[in-house]
Amino acid sequence: MLTLEIDGQRVTVEDGATVMDAAHRLGIYIPHFCYHKKLSIAASCRMCLVEVEKAPKPVPACATPATNGMRVWTHSPKAVAAQKGVMEFLLINHPLDCPICDQGGECQLQDLAVGYGQSAHCFSEPKRVVADKDLGPLIATFMTRCIHCTRCVRFLMEVGGYQELGQAFRGEHSEIMPFLEQTVRSEISGNIIDLCPVGALTSKPFLYRARTWELTRRRSVSPHDAWGSNVIVQSRFDQVLRVLPFEEESINECWLSDRDRFAYLGLDSTERLTQPLVKRGSEWVAVEWETALQVAVNRLNDVRAQEEGGRVAVLAHPMATVEELFLARTLAETLEGECDARLRQSSGRADSAREGAAWLNSTISEIAAFDGQWFLGSDLRRHLPLMAVRVRTAARRGAYLVAWSWVADEWRVPGLEWSLWTPATMGAALAKVALVVARRAGDDGALPRWVAEWAADAALSEEGTVALVQRLERCQRRRIWLGEGLLAHPQAAELEFLAGVVATRIGATVGWLVEGANAVGAAAVGANGAQSASELVAEPRAAYVLLHAEPEDFLVPQQAVEAFSRARTVVALSAFASASLRETADVLLPVTPFTETSGSFVNIEGRVQPFTAVVRPRGESRPGWRVLAALTTLLGREARFASTEAVRGAALREGWRERLATKPIARPPVGVPALERVEPAAVFRWYQTDPIVRRSTALAACTEEE
Amino acid sequence: MLSQEALARIDREIAKYPPGKKQSAVMAALRIAQEEHGWLSQEIISFVAEYLEMPPVAVYEVATFYNMFDLKPVGRYKITVCTNLPCALSGGEHAADHLKERLGIGFGETTSDGLFTLKEGECMGACGDAPVILVNNRRMFCRMTRERLDSLLESLRAESEEKGRR
Ligand code: SF4
Ligand code: FES
Ligand code: FES
Numbered sequence: 097m098l099t100l101e102i103d104g105q106r107v108t109v110e111d112g113a114t115v116m117d118a119a120h121r122l123g124i125y126i127p128h129f130c131y132h133k134k135l136s137i138a139a140s141c142r143m144c145l146v147e148v149e150k151a152p153k154p155v156p157a158c159a160t161p162a163t164n165g166m167r168v169w170t171h172s173p174k175a176v177a178a179q180k181g182v183m184e185f186l187l188i189n190h191p192l193d194c195p196i197c198d199q200g201g202e203c204q205l206q207d208l209a210v211g212y213g214q215s216a217h218c219f220s221e222p223k224r225v226v227a228d229k230d231l232g233p234l235i236a237t238f239m240t241r242c243i244h245c246t247r248c249v250r251f252l253m254e255v256g257g258y259q260e261l262g263q264a265f266r267g268e269h270s271e272i273m274p275f276l277e278q279t280v281r282s283e284i285s286g287n288i289i290d291l292c293p294v295g296a297l298t299s300k301p302f303l304y305r306a307r308t309w310e311l312t313r314r315r316s317v318s319p320h321d322a323w324g325s326n327v328i329v330q331s332r333f334d335q336v337l338r339v340l341p342f343e344e345e346s347i348n349e350c351w352l353s354d355r356d357r358f359a360y361l362g363l364d365s366t367e368r369l370t371q372p373l374v375k376r377g378s379e380w381v382a383v384e385w386e387t388a389l390q391v392a393v394n395r396l397n398d399v400r401a402q403e404e405g406g407r408v409a410v411l412a413h414p415m416a417t418v419e420e421l422f423l424a425r426t427l428a429e430t431l432e433g434e435c436d437a438r439l440r441q442s443s444g445r446a447d448s449a450r451e452g453a454a455w456l457n458s459t460i461s462e463i464a465a466f467d468g469q470w471f472l473g474s475d476l477r478r479h480l481p482l483m484a485v486r487v488r489t490a491a492r493r494g495a496y497l498v499a500w501s502w503v504a505d506e507w508r509v510p511g512l513e514w515s516l517w518t519p520a521t522m523g524a525a526l527a528k529v530a531l532v533v534a535r536r537a538g539d540d541g542a543l544p545r546w547v548a549e550w551a552a553d554a555a556l557s558e559e560g561t562v563a564l565v566q567r568l569e570r571c572q573r574r575r576i577w578l579g580e581g582l583l584a585h586p587q588a589a590e591l592e593f594l595a596g597v598v599a600t601r602i603g604a605t606v607g608w609l610v611e612g613a614n615a616v617g618a619a620a621v622g623a624n625g626a627q628s629a630s631e632l633v634a635e636p637r638a639a640y641v642l643l644h645a646e647p648e649d650f651l652v653p654q655q656a657v658e659a660f661s662r663a664r665t666v667v668a669l670s671a672f673a674s675a676s677l678r679e680t681a682d683v684l685l686p687v688t689p690f691t692e693t694s695g696s697f698v699n700i701e702g703r704v705q706p707f708t709a710v711v712r713p714r715g716e717s718r719p720g721w722r723v724l725a726a727l728t729t730l731l732g733r734e735a736r737f738a739s740t741e742a743v744r745g746a747a748l749r750e751g752w753r754e755r756l757a758t759k760p761i762a763r764p765p766v767g768v769p770a771l772e773r774v775e776p777a778a779v780f781r782w783y784q785t786d787p788i789v790r791r792s793t794a795l796a797a798c799t800e801e802e
Numbered sequence: 803m804l805s806q807e808a809l810a811r812i813d814r815e816i817a818k819y820p821p822g823k824k825q826s827a828v829m830a831a832l833r834i835a836q837e838e839h840g841w842l843s844q845e846i847i848s849f850v851a852e853y854l855e856m857p858p859v860a861v862y863e864v865a866t867f868y869n870m871f872d873l874k875p876v877g878r879y880k881i882t883v884c885t886n887l888p889c890a891l892s893g894g895e896h897a898a899d900h901l902k903e904r905l906g907i908g909f910g911e912t913t914s915d916g917l918f919t920l921k922e923g924e925c926m927g928a929c930g931d932a933p934v935i936l937v938n939n940r941r942m943f944c945r946m947t948r949e950r951l952d953s954l955l956e957s958l959r960a961e962s963e964e965k966g967r968r
Contacts, residue, residue: 262859264866275859276844 100166115157115168116144126170127179127208129186129293130245131158134350136254138246141186143208145178146170154178176212183212188219189268190294191240198236199295201308205243229273231280233797234358235289236303242296244270248288255351256282257488257508272296279801282508283481286357290340290350301361301794302338314710315342317697318356319415319613319690320789323348323460323482324699325356329691334711336360336691346461347699353481354798355789360691362791369673369686370715380678385716389723392683393730395665396431399639408433409632412623412643414612415786416720417695418704419740421614421623422747423724424643430733433637436629437618440580440611440651444628446589449765452757453619454583454608456700458575464489468496468571470564472595473522474579474609475503478782480700483609484509496567500525502581519585521555523594523771528554530597532561537601544764547594550771565602574604578760580611584651589765596760606760610700611785617698620755621747633659641727642668643720644687646787647676669720672787686717689788693719694740702756704748706740803849808838812853824854828864832871841872869923870939876919877912879958882936885922888929897933897946898922904955917962918955 099108102119109118114137119126129141139159146157149167154175157168169175187209194200226239246263249272253259260280264271274280280288289299311330318325318339325348330338339360341352372388373380383391399408410428412421414437421437428435438444447454458466463486476499477484484507491497491510498513500522506514517525527550534540568574576599582591592606599606610616618624627635630651636659645668647656653676660666660680668681671689678684692713696706713719721743728735737743783795790796804812815830831850836842842865851858865871872880883898898920902908905918912919928934931944935954943954 259857259860262857262863264859264863266867266869273859275848275857275862278858 098162098164098166100162100164100168102168103170109162113162115146115148115155115160115162115166118162119157119168119170124170126157127212128158129204129208129243130247132247132250132291134255135247135250135291138250141243141245142182143179143186145175145182147172147175147178180212180214183209184214184217184219186243187213187217189224189240190243191223193241197238197241197295198298198303199241199292203295204293224268226271231274231297232285232801233794234286234300234354235280236298236300238296238298239272240296241294242272243294244272245293246272247291247293248272248297251288251291252280252282252285255287255485255488256284257484257510258282261288281801283355283477284351284353284485286354287341287351299338301358305337306332311337312710314708316690316707316710317613317699317705318352318359319697320355320359320786321353321480322610322612322615322700323353323480324613324697324701324703324705325352325482326705327352327356329360329710331691331711334714336363336711346459347701347703348482349485351482351485355481355783355785355795358794359786359789359792361793361795362788363671363689363691365672365791367672367674367791368714369670369684370717372686372716373673373684375682380684385718388683388685389726389730392667392685392727395682396639396641396667396731399664400431402638407638408641409629409637409639410435410641410643411439411629411632411645412437412618413439413645413649413786414610414615414618415690416614416618416644417690417693417740418614418617418621418698418747419695419721419743420643420724421618422621422743423721423728423735424641425621425623426733426735427641427724427728427731430728430731431641433639434625434627434632435623436625436627436632437612437615437623438628439630439645439649440584441588441628442584442586442630442651443588444624444626444631445765446583446592446761447619447624447628448626449589449761449763450592450757451759451762452755453616454578454610455616455619455702455756456609457605457607457756457758458701460486460701463487464493464495466490466495466571466573466575467493468568468574468604469498469577470568470575470604471497471499471501471577472526472579472591473500473502473519473582473585474577475501475505475581476579476609477505477507478503479580479611480609487512496571498564498568501579519581520771521553523585523587523591524550524553525556526591526594526598527551527771528556529561529565530594532558533565533598533601536565543597544768546590546768546770547597553771565598568604569602574599574602576604576606578606578608580609583608583610587769587771589761590768593761593764596762599760608757613699614697616700616702616756617696617704620698620702620752630655636662639663639665640667642666642670642677642681643724644670644787646670646672646674647680648674648784648790649786669723670787671717672791674787685723686715687720687723688713688717692717693721695719695721696740696744698748702753704744706744803846804835804838808834809853816854825856825860828854828856828861829868832861832865836871841875869921872919874910875912877916878962879917880919880921880938882921882923882939884924884926884932884934884936886925886929888925889932889934892929892932893947894933897935897948897951900948900951901955904952917959 128144130138139156144157145154147169228237249261313330316329326342326344328340328342343350371382408431412424425435531551633656647653650656666681667683669685669687691710694708725735812831815827819826851861909922933946935943
């Protein structure tokens with residue numbers, strides 16, 4: 097521990113802390129540009145110069161280690177003179193085009209220039225001009241404004257895992273650029289917009305849309321993956337114009353994935369459904385809510401009267417809120433039907449065979465602390481972009497990381513041992529590992545016969561297997577991750593069992609990388625049944641009620657389309673009227689997306705995160721939970737709630753957490769078929785994961801560029 | 803893209819650093835590549851990046867930072883004139899102007915016969931002997947008055963003809 101004095105105040109910090117860290121401890125602000133708490137130290141802008149006793153010259157606070165007995169002045173005349181001098185240098189080549197710059201009003205340079213800038217400076221030569229760069233559909237560049245702090249470069253290198261930008265040339269000719277004819281492909285690239293302290297990097301979709309001070313801002317939770325990133329949604333005149341991260345160290349730190357940041361564009365899709373529609377013959381007719389609900393109820397009652405029980409399925413997208421899913425389940429019970437929110441799981445067998453629901457099985461913060469991690473069947477960089485960030489941190493700390501994937505995309509994790517498999521070859525190899533581990537433990541006799549049969553086909557040598565296992569065993573905290581691809585596999589139950597055989601014998605824990613913002617919430621409120629939604633469309637039901645789900649959201653979209661076309665009736669509660677829904681549904685009820693209703697999600701680590709509406713419901717649309725409650729009531733079961741809080745109270749009862757799994761499937765599922773030669777079933781479709789994401793024009797442009 | 807011999811030289815450079823630190827050899831690799839290829843094209847830079855397992859932009863940063871690396875084709879003789887302050891105070895600028903006039907080209911340009919390229923350089927550590935000139939990154943000439951510059955050009959021309967005849 098070191099004790100020093102800053103501006104006359106004493107402070108104690110850990111060894112290795114910088115003067116900047118110590119100042120932050122005291123709440124003293126030192127002006128800076130290149131310094132960022134999450135990035136390495138560059139000390140390139142010199143804005144943070146401070147005076148230190150006995151030092152001949154001012155020193156940069158961000159790069160100067162604190163020492164015992166040090167005396168620092170951050171606002172002494174000498175320090176301020178140095179800071180002003182730096183500001184004058186920074187402004188030499190800066191265009192000062194604030195009136196036409198999108199960063200205006202939220203610009204670090206603008207703010208600090210108010211404090212340290214002069215109205216005139218000594219430099220009278222012409223300013224330089226730098227050509228703009230093409231950084232893809234998300235980021236607009238105005239490179240003349242760049243002050244070469246290299247935050248963007250360091251972010252992509254350190255957090256993004258691959259250096260896509262660099263500082264080329266030298267001195268006055270320096271330019272931030274990607275390699276010739278390349279651009280930025282990081283799945284978290286949007287963060288460099290936030291990091292850029294000037295207006296050199298700005299949001300392309302938001303460009304010239306509004307000034308920051310015109311926007312209304314509300315906190316919310318991102319519904320596009322299971323991470324539950326905290327966001328600030330900014331809007332004007334009831335239109336969402338921008339989504340930014342809300343710093344939450346234990347979830348998204350200060351980052352946001354591009355999907356979370358730019359999906360909001362989908363909210364304004366021309367396909368937005370703003371009125372209840374009923375199909376008469378082949379025509380869609382706009383009707384009042386009363387009528388639409390009555391038509392829906394009549395249709396569902398008809399099906400109920402004619403068919404024996406269990407012929408109606410309520411299928412919900414796992415991005416639906418806790419409240420919606422709870423009421424969806426209530427509706428299904430009222431209809432004596434089934435309910436499910438696992439649109440991309442081939443089968444519900446694994447969930448039924450396991451004790452408890454799939455989830456991360458640790459906190460998000462713990463991920464970086466596992467020093468041995470083995471990923472099975474995940475496309476992590478696209479599935480959970482911010483988990484990939486945490487895994488990169490683990491990599492930096494020297495963790496041993498292995499990924500068996502069936503998507504040809506390495507994750508930009510340094511040192512990751514990545515290999516490509518097919519679902520079938522991975523099944524065989526996993527059986528081999530299980531067999532070898534069990535044999536070593538002397539209990540391979542207890543394994544079911546099929547394990548050895550599967551293992552016979554394995555494209556993995558005995559030595560390779562042993563090496564992998566021993567390497568994992570040398571780690572302190574071992575973790576096996578069951579990826580979203582594995583969970584989608586028809587034989588997910590067997591694969592999970594095999595992973596469990598390995599895990600228990602090498603002392604590893606298992607975590608499940610589930611899909612959907614509220615996948616854990618769906619399990620928590622009991623919205624899933626014995627069969628997964630994919631099975632419920634593979635074996636068609638007489639009627640379907642869809643909640644935020646379009647055929648495109650299912651594992652096999654074509655199967656969903658066929659099931660819905662054949663069904664006697666399909667009632668869709670949706671924010672959008674897609675062509676596929678117009679084709680296959682009979683009643684379209686406009687329900688609000690997450691920005692227009694209150695609700696809550698349970699994220700992958702089991703954290704309940706409530707949020708409120710940001711803007712008013714578009715057109716006639718109503719919150720899904722109200723519509724579901726009304727339908728249920730009309731169908732003859734009282735379901736009246738005053739608010740989402742009230743629904744949540746009923747949905748998440750005391751003790752729901754105990755239903756989260758701690759161990760993988762322990763008993764082998766019965767009736768195991770031969771290892772299926774299935775094609776990669778759940779190849780993760782980038783930027784196709786939910787109705788809002790699919791409609792974001794900017795994200796669509798990114799997919800095209802791929 | 804590079805000859806076996808060049809690759810062997812690069813491998814020798816890599817071997818000077820601890821395992822897993824291949825990228826430390828980037829300057830040497832670029833130098834060897836430039837010697838063989840004449841200049842550093844985009845393809846060559848990508849090749850070196852792949853060879854050293856570095857992101858191409860990181861190699862590009864190095865290649866653009868040091869002005870002894872040429873990012874465009876150069877003539878048979880690349881003449882680099884130091885124009886940093888000490889040289890500039892002792893006639894560096896005049897030397898550059900003289901060369902420009904004699905060769906009819908500006909900085910970064912090559913004569914139409916492909917013989918000379920003129921480049922602006924940074925301090926070569928010989929300020930006391932200004933003006934300082936470097937030919938092909940290797941041969942240094944000091945106190946370059948107009949006369950000495952003219953005779954240098956002449957001798958380079960003669961040298962080139964000599965080589966051409968052989
Ligand atoms: S573009 Fe922005 S973030 Fe990147 S170096 Fe320039 S000022 Fe810094
Ligand atoms: S913040 Fe310290 S030098 Fe930039
Ligand atoms: S300034 Fe020209 S050699 Fe030093």
